[in-house]
Amino acid sequence: MTGAAGVEDGSAAWLGALPGSRHPVAAAAVVSSGNLTTAYRGTGPDGDFEIGSLSKGLTGLLYAEARTRGEIGDGTTLGDLLPLRDAPAARVTLESLSTHRSGLPGLPRSAHPTRRTLALWRHGTNPYGEDLDQLLDQARGVPLGKPRPRYSNLGFELLGHALAAAADTPYAALLRRRVTDPLGCDDFYVPATADQLRPGALTGRSRRGRPREPWTGEAVGPAGGVRATLTGMARLTAALLDGSAPGVAALEPVAPFGSGARIGAAWITVRMKDRDVTWHNGGTGGFRSWLGLDRAAGTGVVLLSASAAPLDRYGFALLAEVGAAADAPDVR
Template sequence: MTGAEPDVGLLDEAVRAVDAPDVVFGISRDGHRTVRSGGTRPATSPVPRDRQRYEIGSASKTLTGLLLADLDHTGVLSAADPVASLLDPNRPPGRHPATLWHLITHTSGLPPLPADLYPRALPRWYTNPYAGYPSERVVRAFFRARPARRPGTRWRYSNFGVAVLGHALVAATATPWERLLTARVLRPLGLDDTVLSPTGPGTDATGHRADGVTPVPPLRIGGFQAAGAVHSTPYDLLTYLEALLRPEGGPLATALLEMRRPLLRRGRGHEHTHTLAWFCHPVEDGTMYFHIGATSGQVAFLGFRPDRGTALVALSTRRYSRTDALVPTAYALLAGCSRRNPPC
C-alpha cells in the first residue's frame, strides 16, 4: 500500500459529503500531494475541476497579512504605523490611532462593513455586493468612521478593516494593489496561477446560489481587494500552504514564520488564538491553523498543521449556508488526521 492510498479514500469520502456542483479536496503530507474532485454537475469544462481557479474570498486576508509581514520585516514600513497618516500625510493620526497591525488582527474597532455600503449592496447581495463600492469610497468611509472601541482593546472581524489596510499599503508603497501583492508575495512563492480578478469561463470555476443550481456571476470586489480578491487553483493553494509549513530557506521565510506566531487569545475560555491573519485552534496532539472564505457562490477552506507536516485545501462552488458540509468536513479532516490516518 502506498502512502497516498489512505488519502485517496479519505478525500473521496470528503468530496462525496459535500453537495455542490464542483468540489475539490487536496492534501499535502510532507510534500506529497493527493487531490480529488467531484460534484453534482457533469464535468463538461475542458479544464478539469482541480485545475480551475476558485474564489477564496476572505482566505485572501492571509496573503494580505503575509504582505504586511514582509513589508515590515524588510523595513519598507512598520506594522505600528498609524493608518490615517499613510492615507493622508496631512491628517493628524489622533490620540489613539488605528495601526496597520490593528487592521490585520481585527482589533481596529471598525465594524465588519461600512454603514453606507448596505444600501448599495442590498440589490446585489446574492451576486456582487462589493462591486459598487470603489476604493476611494472605502478610504472616505474610514476617515468618517468613529470606532466604538479604542483600537487594540477588542477583537471584531472586519472586512472593512482589511480593505482599508490594502489601501494604506498601496499609499505607503506608491504601488497599485495587484502589482504590489503579485511582485512581493505571489511570484516569490511561485503562485503563477493565482490572480486578483476573474479571467473567464473555463479557466474560472462558476459559483452557484445556495440551491446548487443557479449560477452567479464572477466575483467583482470593488475597493475590498485586500479582503477577498484572490482567485487560485487547488495546486497553487497547496504550494502556498507548503511554504507556511516549511518556510526555512525559502522566499519570504521570516514573514512566513511570523504568520504562525500567536498574537491574540480569543473565543470561549480564550483557548483559541489568532496570528497575524490565521485562526489557530488546539487539536488532539497539536495545533491547526486555518481560514475560511465565502463569496456569493463559492466556499474555501485553507488549513495547515506544522506539527504533522500537513496542509489541506477544500473548495466548492455553492454559496455557503448553515447546512453546508465543506467547512466542517475539512476542519474535521485536518484536526483529526492523526487519528484516522496513521501516515499523517
C-alpha cells in the first residue's frame, strides 16, 4: 500500500462527514487501487479502538482457514471440540454457527442479559467478562431453537473457542498466529481483563458522551472482544481486497440472511445500486466500527469511532463514493 496520509483535524471530506459532536474521537481509512489514505480526529495512529462485532469477521476468517487446513469439516460439531457433555449445544455444527443459523439464542438466559444491559445504560459497566469455563457452563444449559437465521453472540463466542480448541491454542493466540502475524502487524489483540489494555487504548463513550468501561473478557473475544488500531484495520482491508488475507473465502456468501442479503462466514453481502458490498460492523458500549468492501472496484473503507453513536450509513455512503471514483475514466 502506498500514499498513506494522516489528517488529525478531520479536514478530509470523508471523515469530516462524521458529525464531530457525535464522533469527537474517530479514524477512517480508504483503500483504493492499492493506495491507502487515512484520517484521524481526536486521536492518532496509536489509538486503539474496540471493534465490537467486527471481531466476528475475524473469527469468520479463522473458520475458513481451519477448513482449508482440514482441521474441521462440514459435520464438525461443538461437542467434537468443546467439553459440552450431552448439552443440546454439543450437536450444533460449526458450519451453522458461521452463518448464524445454529438455533442458539443471541445470549444465554443464565447470563442475565437484561440486567446487564440496564447496568450498562445506567453505569457504563462491562456486560461481559466471563472466562471460557463460565461460557461453557452457560452453554450447557441453553436449549436449541429452530435452525433459522438468527444473529448470535453466543454462537460466535463458541465458534471461536471451538476453532481454538481444534488448533490446540487459546483464541487470542490463534488470531495472532493465523491473522495478525501473516498480515505483518500486531495491532489486533484480545484483552481478557482491563489491566491488559495497551497504552494507546481509547476510552469509549455513550451517545451522550458518558465514559464506558472497556468490554474485556476471554469468552467474548471471538464475538466482540477484539481491539485494533486503524493501521491494523486498514492492512486487513487491503489484504481482503487483494485476496492475501488468511481465510479470505469467508467473504463468499453461501446462504440468505435477511431481506436481500447473503452471508458467508460472518461477512454479509448486499446489493446496493448495482454493486455488491461485503461488510460487517461492530458496536460496544462506547465504540462503533464499520468495514466495507466493493471487491469489484477494488475499494474498501474502515470507520472507527470511540462513541456509541451510529456509524453505518456514513460507511456505506463513503464506500459508494470511493467506488464511483474508482470507476470514473481517467481524463487527461
